[in-house]
Amino acid sequence: MYEDSWYSFVPEHHKRNPSTTQTTGHRRRASLLQQPNGSKQSETSEPLEQLYEEPEASNGPPEPTLTRRAKSYSDFYHVVRAQLSKDAARKKRKSRKHKEKSLDALLVEKPEETIQHRDTPQQISLDDELLETSMQEYLYDEVLPSCTVRVMADNLCRLYQEQLEMTERHLDSLLEGANGALQLLSSLADSFRAVDAQTTSFQAQCDDLLTEEKRLRKLADEVGTDLHYYAYLEGVTRRLNAPGASRLVDHQNFGEILTNLDACIGFMLKHPTYRDAESYLARYQSLLTKALHLVEVGFTNHLEHISSEISKQIASTRSDSARHALAYGRFQQMVLEADGLINNVQRVIQSCYDQSGNPKSGQSFDYYSNTALNIFSSYSDARDRDLRPITTHDLEVFRKEVKEASVETACRNFIKQCYERSYNEAELFAKIFSIEPQFSMDGQSAYTTLKSHQRALVTATNVAPIATTVQSVLQTSELHTICGLLAWMTNEYLLLEFDEDETRYSLHCQELTARLLTEHLWPFTDTAFENEVTKSISRAPISTESLKITPVVNGVASSNAYPVTKRALELLAMYDEAMPKERSQKSSPVIFRIVYETILALQRVESRLNANKASKPDPDPDLFMIKNLLILKNSLVSLEIGDVRSHPAAMQHFGQIWDALSPQNWMGLFRGILGGTLSLGLWSSSSSSAAATAGKPNQVVAVEQDANEKLDDLLRKSIYAFTQRWGTRVVNVNGAGAAEMRELDDMLVTAFGGQPEVVAKLKEAIQINAQAQKEASEEKKKKGTR
Incomplete structure (x- = not known):
């Protein structure tokens, strides 16, 4: 739009040819843009006065000089000003020099002053010449006239003014163009708003059409998908009914x-x-x-x-x-x-x-x-x-x-x-x-x-072949063999050691063992125990020799027990050994059967002893029951805490049993009995059990109470009957004689040899009973005298 030459502030000047000769009448200096010629000096207009003679030049090469670069036009203005100030200074020096020369003739100088100031004007002129020579690096070879400098300055100022005016015109044109563009854009915006207002309804219609198109496309896709479920029938029917369809299953794409x-x-x-x-x-x-x-x-x-x-x-x-x-x-x-x-x-x-x-x-x-x-x-x-x-x-x-x-x-x-x-x-x-x-x-x-x-074949889901094979030989084996095998399986596979890691094989064996025991061997073992209880306890014959209470052998409390009681202890120990603790508790049907059948067997023996009281060799029925029931109770307590010994040395749980019987309450009980008021609540459970089993001595009856409760009731009843009878004998003989007490001691030591705590407790209970009877009789006498 605009040419670049318009923005050039300084016009081009043609350089003069330095080789062109000048006339002697009018010579001008060379252009300021020309490089000076090294050691060439411009000629002075006046000869230098009183210059000292320089030494002859040596035969060597000339002194090197630095060629100075000419200043650019951007510094020309400063050069002109310096030249103008220099011309004014030169005129002043010339006028002053002229005055000094005119006064030289009038001045009478002293010799010393003459000698001192003889070279002053010349010295001044020398300084001016040196200054002018030093300025030759930036000026023409000849001093321009002052008028020429003024003309150049005027031209330069005019050039600056023209350039500024041109720039102003250019900026005005740009401003006018920008204003026009803004007006055009404003008109376009108004037009766009008008078009947008007119096409709003059309745009809404287009949006509705696009929405409808999407709905139809989705509906078409759904219809196509639904048709796929219908169209697949023909192809798959041909593939599955083809002659070689059986070979399709050999390929993975059949899935x-x-x-x-x-x-x-x-x-x-x-x-x-x-x-x-x-x-x-x-x-x-x-x-x-x-x-x-x-x-x-x-x-x-x-x-x-x-x-x-x-x-x-x-x-x-x-x-x-x-x-x-x-x-x-x-x-x-x-x-x-x-x-x-x-x-x-x-x-x-x-x-x-x-x-x-x-x-x-x-x-x-x-x-x-x-x-x-x-x-x-x-x-x-x-x-x-x-x-x-x-x-x-x-x-x-x-x-x-x-x-x-x-x-x-x-x-x-x-x-x-x-x-x-x-x-x-x-x-x-x-x-x-x-x-x-x-x-x-x-x-x-x-x-x-x-x-x-x-x-x-034995598999993870089929353990029946193991049970069938093992049970075929265990049916004719002893009961302790079955219990030993079950105990080994429990300890070997179900109870892992603390430092033993669980592997896939160990977990597999645990699962098989649990199922083999639960589904086969435990029911088989329960049946074997049931048969043994029926054989050795329920149907055990009563012999006269077995009724006698012999002295304790080697301090073992159960050594002189009734044979049925001994067998019951053996069965309880074997069952606890073969079964885990959860199955060998008193809630187990087998445990209940053993205890219940043992109690029934002891009751049958007690009935026979009561019928033959006149027979001296027969033991005391109550003492017989206390002896065997205490042994059975001690074994049950031991099994509850998981400590079953093959040969228990003593009745270590007798104190616990005795505390459960509460002998401290016997004083009030005896007083009530002797006073004619018997509290039947103490024997209510025993009476209900007897009523439930009346007429069925050899058959196990499902009663609400467990075997432990029945055992405790019978034990309390036997202890009460024994201590009451001996308490009466002590009262009747006025404190009992030495023979009576010796007979009591012999009887208790024979039955409970090696168990002094049992003997002491029974004697204590007899004394309590006797004291209660004395107090009751004295109170009765007092009431009779009134």
Whole structure:
């Protein structure tokens, strides 16, 4: 728009050619832009006066000089000012010099002054010349006239003014252009606002059209998706009904067919009102059944092919390690070679069960669970058939150990071997089917499904073969053998040491042991104890020799007990050893049966002794009951705290038993009895028990009270009867004679030898009873005298 030359403040000046010659009449200095010529000096207009003669120049090279750069035009203004001031100073010096020369003739100088000021004017002129020479670096060779400098200054000022005027005009034009642009933009904004106001309704209509378009597009996508569930039927029908459809299960993409069929079935169930939904649903379910059948048949054929090879190799091998390698290592390798088929089988299993074998709720659970059941059945049949030589060999070794060694040792070895094989089977099952069934009571779980197809092979869900084999030899064994085996299993597998780490194998053995004991061996042991109680306690004959109370042997309190009581103590000790503490408490049916039948047997003996009181050799019935009931009670207390000794030395819990009987309350009780008022509350439980069992002496009756309560009631009753009778004898003989007391001491020492605390307590109770009777008789006499 504008040329760049307009912004140039200083015009171009042509340089003079320094080689051009000047006339002698009028010479001018060279241009200020010209570089000076080194040592060349401008000629002076006047000769220098009284210059000292310089020494001759040497023959060497001239002195080097620095060529100065000419100042630019930007400094020209300062040069002009300096030149003008210099010209004024020169004129002044010339006028002063002229005056000095005119006065020289008039001045009469003294010799000294003449000598002193002789060279003053010349010296001044020399200084001026030196100053002028030094300024030659920045001025022309000749001094410009003052008029020329003024003209140049005027031109320069005019140039500056013109440039400023031009810049002002340029800025005015820019301002006018900006104002015009602002007016144009304002008009455009008004136009845009007007257009926007006019197109608002049109924009709203466009938005509505876009929304409708999106809705229609979404509806079209949904319709297309829904049609996909209908269109899939024809393609999948052709694939599943093709001649080579059985080979589809060997590929991993067969799982997509199952997934798509599930999706189609779910869609038809979700939209039952759609056209032909019921028909399509039935056809899709039929195709799903066919697809699952293909998986089942493919897996069964694969197992048959492997089993035909593995079973022959196992049957022809005699080495246990080689059989193990074939049964597990080689079998697993051959099964997993068909990775596509195995993946489809796992897809079927995982559609109805989770990792722990719990059922998954789904629309097609029945179809998948039925196929899973058939697959598990085929697998169990194949494993039973392949491992039959191994299981047969294990049974033969077990029977041989039973004959040659002991039953308990043979059972231990057999259980260990079965646990190892069960663990191997569980690992193999998990790798093939990708689930680990856990114990479950759910009828639809994988555990229940596998358990319903029990075979001869021991697996994680089938422990029945172990129980069947072990129980077959334990039925004819002694009871302590059964208890020893159960105690070993509990300590070996259920009670881990503090520093023992839990491994997969140990956890597997714990699960098998818990199920084997709970489902089989504990009920079997309870039945064995029930039979032993009936045989040795309930039906035990009463012999005359067994009724006598002989002295204690070696300080053992139970050494002179009744044989039935001794057998009851043995059964309690064995049961506590075989069972965990939770099962061996007094709430156990077996414990209750042992105690209850023992009490009934002692009551039968007491009835016989009461009927034969005249027979001197027979012991005191009450003392007989106290002796045996205290021994039985002591054993029960020991079992409650988990401390059962095979040969207890003393009745260490007698103090606890005696405190429970509360003898300190006997004084008031005896007074009430002697006064004619008997409190039946003390014997109410005993009376109710007797009434409940009346007419059924040899049959266990389910009563509300437990055996401990019945035992305590009978013990209190026997102690009261014994102490009351002897208290009466002491009162009647006026404090009892030496013979009576000697008879009492002999009787108590014989029955409770080595147990002085029992003897002391009974004597104390007799004295309390006698004192109560005396006080009661004295009080009665006082009432009679009144």
